[in-house]
Amino acid sequence: MTNLFGENLKYDLKSSLVVFLVALPLCLGIAIASGAPPMSGLIAGIVGGIVVGAFSGSHVSVSGPAAGLTVVVLDSISSLGTFELFLACVVVAGLIQFGLGLLKAGVLGYYFPHSVIKGMLTAIGLILILKQIPHALGYDKDTMGDVAFQQADSQNTFSEIWNAILNFSPGAIPIVLIALGFILLFEKPKIKNHRIFGLVPGALLAVVSGIIINQMYGLWIPSWQLNGDHLVSIPVVDQISDLKGLITFPEFGLIMTSEFWIIAVTIAVIASIETLLCLDAGDKMDPFKRISPSSKELMAQGIGNTVSGLIGGLPITAVIVRTSANINSGARTKLSAILHGILLLVLVVGIANILNLIPLSCLAAVLFVVGYKLAKPSLFINEYQKGWNQFIPFLATVLAILFTDLLIGIGIGMVIGIFFVIRTNYQKAVLVTEMGGNYLVKLQKDVSFLNKAPLMKELAEIPSGSTVILNALKVRFIDHDIREVLNDFIESADEKNITIILEGFNYNLKRVL
Incomplete structure (x- = not known):
């Protein structure tokens, strides 16, 4: 396991491609949902992969812009007045996180109840499936990064699905079905373990097939072709000088105000909690059962957020969707996270025109599979068999996250989980x-x-x-x-x-x- 460039390279390269395909729409979606420039989400994804990946002690976690901070970012930009002032808060939040790491505050991550962690993973899986149904049907009014039950457009998760059924795009359905077919086919052991075919992730073929089918629509069935909001939308860089316009630098004019520090501390605390939850969940999913140093992870996240804020990126946390996609795709070391960040940087800058041809419906197929692996029916059965003391906190966490948002749901789950922990200890x-x-x-x-x-x-x-x-x-x-x-x-x-x-x-x- 110590040889990064030996037998592990083929696994890490393959998984990095899958994580890249998962991260690309989420980086853009979270930025748009946060009221920030789309490029800020991509910058956060690049920094989360390369910088945090380099300093992290985790073998499997992947970092990037956090859906759990969407509302905080949106409100903070509005209250501060400009995105540049908000970026200064991100820089300071990163320094606070680094300090928390030095103080060994990461040890708090070891006290999250197991049932709550399992509930969080399952809820994220269900949310991924439910939120991707509209995109699979070609109804793309809502961004891919919005994971809250109550959406910014006054719709909710279930009403959005109903709207998608009433207003579906017929061209999206063959794309998502064929994309799913490729992914599931390449999950078969005979193909997955094949000397040649095993090197190619099914998700990559799913995306390529989506582009080809949509272009064929333009030739044969123009009314079915997906355009505009139905496709990935990345700022195009035609020449090196264009890069300067994509980077935004922070403005520290309000650093002496209480409002500035309240926002900075809020970002640092929420980002740290979400990171520690993801780190614990990732370790539980890691097939090699390695334990990540939590305080070192806080320091890595602090460095990442400081860098992200300095060059115009959103706040970063370890992200459970990317981490689970990374593990399920066979990642062996943190090289996978770093490579996914490099892919984001190189491909977004180099072939944005091609990436902008990707239908969101075929990316929905990739996220369907990730979601299913997190929320298999067998998980509910396993938790139920452990007894009510485990099952009730687990189910409460799932439902709370599903019908509120990630942070509120985890808070409710923690309260119920701690109650049952105390109750069990009280009885025994x-x-x-x-x-x-x-x-x-x-x-x-x-x-x-x-x-x-x-x-x-x-x-x-x-x-x-x-x-x-x-x-x-x-x-x-x-x-x-x-x-x-x-x-x-x-x-x-x-x-x-x-x-x-x-x-x-x-x-x-x-x-x-």
């Missing part, structure tokens, strides 16, 4: 077993003040003349309130003729008050 922290008139009071791992009431109730019900074993062999921590309850019980034992036997206590309970 103290076990009382009766054996022929003798009682075993077993304290498990951590016993906090939350267990005070049930412990007092259990001890009060022990009859006179009993022998009670207080067992703390598995305890790592006993809260002061619990020690007081145990002391009171021991001190009153003589009055009830109760014999106390202590096991595993490394201190004298009666002296700990």
